[in-house]
Amino acid sequence: MSFANEQFLYVLILFGMIVIIPYLVLCFAPLKVLEPWKSVVSKDKSIIRPLLLSLSTLAIIYGVFLLGSLVKFQQDLPTWYLVLSVPMVIFIHDAYFYWTHYLMHKSKFLYRFHKHHHQSGDTTPLDAFAFHPVEAFIHFIFFVIYPVIIPTSLEIMQFMFLWMLICNSAGHLPYEFYPKFLYDFPIIRQFNTATHHHMHHQYYNSNFSLYYNWWDRWMNTNQKSYFMRFQEVKEKTHSILKKGLHPSG
Numbered sequence: 001m002s003f004a005n006e007q008f009l010y011v012l013i014l015f016g017m018i019v020i021i022p023y024l025v026l027c028f029a030p031l032k033v034l035e036p037w038k039s040v041v042s043k044d045k046s047i048i049r050p051l052l053l054s055l056s057t058l059a060i061i062y063g064v065f066l067l068g069s070l071v072k073f074q075q076d077l078p079t080w081y082l083v084l085s086v087p088m089v090i091f092i093h094d095a096y097f098y099w100t101h102y103l104m105h106k107s108k109f110l111y112r113f114h115k116h117h118h119q120s121g122d123t124t125p126l127d128a129f130a131f132h133p134v135e136a137f138i139h140f141i142f143f144v145i146y147p148v149i150i151p152t153s154l155e156i157m158q159f160m161f162l163w164m165l166i167c168n169s170a171g172h173l174p175y176e177f178y179p180k181f182l183y184d185f186p187i188i189r190q191f192n193t194a195t196h197h198h199m200h201h202q203y204y205n206s207n208f209s210l211y212y213n214w215w216d217r218w219m220n221t222n223q224k225s226y227f228m229r230f231q232e233v234k235e236k237t238h239s240i241l242k243k244g245l246h247p248s249g
């Protein structure tokens with residue numbers, strides 16, 4: 001099997017497991033047990049638009065893999081370098097995503113492509129890949145540029161793709177599963193939550209970061225009410241769960 005076909009098969013399997021299955025199970029199955037974690041009332045159940053955009057994104061990814069077959073991945077990198085490569089590639093991709101996303105909002109020319117992703121007010125995991133082809137190319141060309149500039153192995157890039165898809169799908173969930181303690185102490189306010197990305201879809205001009213809350217804090221682009229909103233969502237969850245445990249109380 002060619003390099004592009006092999007990598008594309010890997011992406012299709014991940015897409016099915018991390019996007020399609022959670023979308024169908026969490027957004028359509030009547031799972032009463034999950035109700036307390038529902039942070040957003042998902043009114044937008046349209047499947048055709050995000051599905052068509054996702055299919056075009058998959059086509060772009062295949063094109064990127066055709067380019068990727070020209071890249072020379074390293075095979076004999078020392079273990080210490082591979083271990084260091086994981087936080088390094090995540091940090092660099094976090095910066096790449098923040099700045100490209102920020103520019104897509106600040107440039108009128110680029111926003112005409114990004115606005116297709118923002119057509120979903122209430123997001124679902126299916127929005128993880130719901131991009132205009134130009135935006136999809138901007139996002140996924142990273143997987144070709146990075147190994148050209150920084151020596152890396154194919155396995156590191158495959159891990160990066162897996163990490164990106166998990167965080168992207170989780171960020172678009174209409175549920176807030178992240179624990180409250182993540183934001184109880186400013187020093188451990190690291191990971192972005194589903195509430196963070198929902199607020200981005202609601203306000204447009206803030207909360208641009210993907211994995212970690214660092215860039216939004218460094219650039220002062222966190223939505224002002226974000227930490228408060230996250231606490232409110234978690235307190236609502238806690239109170240519903242408490243009532244469920246003690247219905248007479």
Ligand SMILES: [Zn+2]
Pocket residue numbers: 101105114118200
């Ligand atoms: Zn955006």
